[in-house]
Amino acid sequence: MVRTSELLFVKSVKDGIPNRDPLADSDARRLFGEDDGRISLSDVSIKRDVRDYVLAKYPAGGEDQRYHIYIQELRRDKYLLGRKELAEWIFERAGIGEREVDSMERRRAELAAHAFDVRVFGAVYSVGSQSFHLTGPTQFGWAHSLHPVETRYVQGTVIIPSTESQGSAEGTSREGKQQGTIWSTYYLPFAIFAMPGVINGTIAQQTGMDEVDVEVLLEALWRGTKLRQARGRGFQQPLLLLHVEYEDPLFRLGYLEDGIRLETSGEIPSSLQEVKLDVRALVDRLVANRAHIARIRWWCDPELALMGELPGTPGGVEGPNA
Numbered sequence: 001m002v003r004t005s006e007l008l009f010v011k012s013v014k015d016g017i018p019n020r021d022p023l024a025d026s027d028a029r030r031l032f033g034e035d036d037g038r039i040s041l042s043d044v045s046i047k048r049d050v051r052d053y054v055l056a057k058y059p060a061g062g063e064d065q066r067y068h069i070y071i072q073e074l075r076r077d078k079y080l081l082g083r084k085e086l087a088e089w090i091f092e093r094a095g096i097g098e099r100e101v102d103s104m105e106r107r108r109a110e111l112a113a114h115a116f117d118v119r120v121f122g123a124v125y126s127v128g129s130q131s132f133h134l135t136g137p138t139q140f141g142w143a144h145s146l147h148p149v150e151t152r153y154v155q156g157t158v159i160i161p162s163t164e165s166q167g168s169a170e171g172t173s174r175e176g177k178q179q180g181t182i183w184s185t186y187y188l189p190f191a192i193f194a195m196p197g198v199i200n201g202t203i204a205q206q207t208g209m210d211e212v213d214v215e216v217l218l219e220a221l222w223r224g225t226k227l228r229q230a231r232g233r234g235f236q237q238p239l240l241l242l243h244v245e246y247e248d249p250l251f252r253l254g255y256l257e258d259g260i261r262l263e264t265s266g267e268i269p270s271s272l273q274e275v276k277l278d279v280r281a282l283v284d285r286l287v288a289n290r291a292h293i294a295r296i297r298w299w300c301d302p303e304l305a306l307m308g309e310l311p312g313t314p315g316g317v318e319g320p321n322a
Helices: 043-057 083-093 104-114 116-121 201-207 211-227 280-288
Strands: 005-014 122-127 130-135 138-140 143-145 152-158 181-187 190-199 235-246 261-264 275-278 293-300
Touching: 005 211, 043 116, 043 138, 043 143, 043 211, 083 104, 083 122, 104 116, 104 122, 104 130, 116 122, 116 201, 116 211, 130 201, 211 235
Parallel strands: none
Antiparallel strands: 005 190, 005 235, 122 130, 138 190, 143 190, 152 181, 235 293, 261 275
């Protein structure tokens, strides 16, 4: 049985914005206002990293067909598949016939059994008169930068013209544009983010999430951060992943992220070498509540300087399940 547990995930980004705000000209998301200076990443962004990693590792769903991904961008004849079609696509690959999912209860059970993200994050299924809502045992909070951030607005040019030259039936041609296009974007030089998460052991029983799923989730958080790279998202690096499991399924400390603080040589750091992560307040909370804790595991990038010694079992520098 999966124990109730909490996660604390710290990662950095260079030269990009991993989660843009479409209401702010695709600048970084700011939940605290300009005066505060911090920026934020949504839980949707974090879950996308996890899903994409599982898709890359298990493109055919794994040997036991338990690691398909339900929420993904999948096309058929140029059209995006909807919720019903995505579910049927998974059932087809898992060898499940239509008669086996003839009721909403069976459809929900089979989808959870064969889709990793449904078991772990839950799902909303609404197609005509058929609908169900499955709450996921794993929930992430917003990831906030541990320091103020100043984004930059930059422009550049693309040498390839935006319009092609075109020929005609008479053999003449009409030339396209003679110069490239101008691009513009926001980016941030460097930032460090902390994200809390929780795994509810009671809800995990309802969705079928097991201990193997927990290990895949931890692995996907660490390695998925490195996998989903793009020019606009910047270069991302996992720095610290803490997993605290509890004896009592109804107990949790909560707000683990409040126990860490970033020490910097200046107000706005520009590299990992300019910071130290102070975990001493978090350590004090963990030690004071050790009677409630079944196990503590953590993984840390060797380049991240820690102030304080985390209890529990440290993992390898390559992350979970390396």
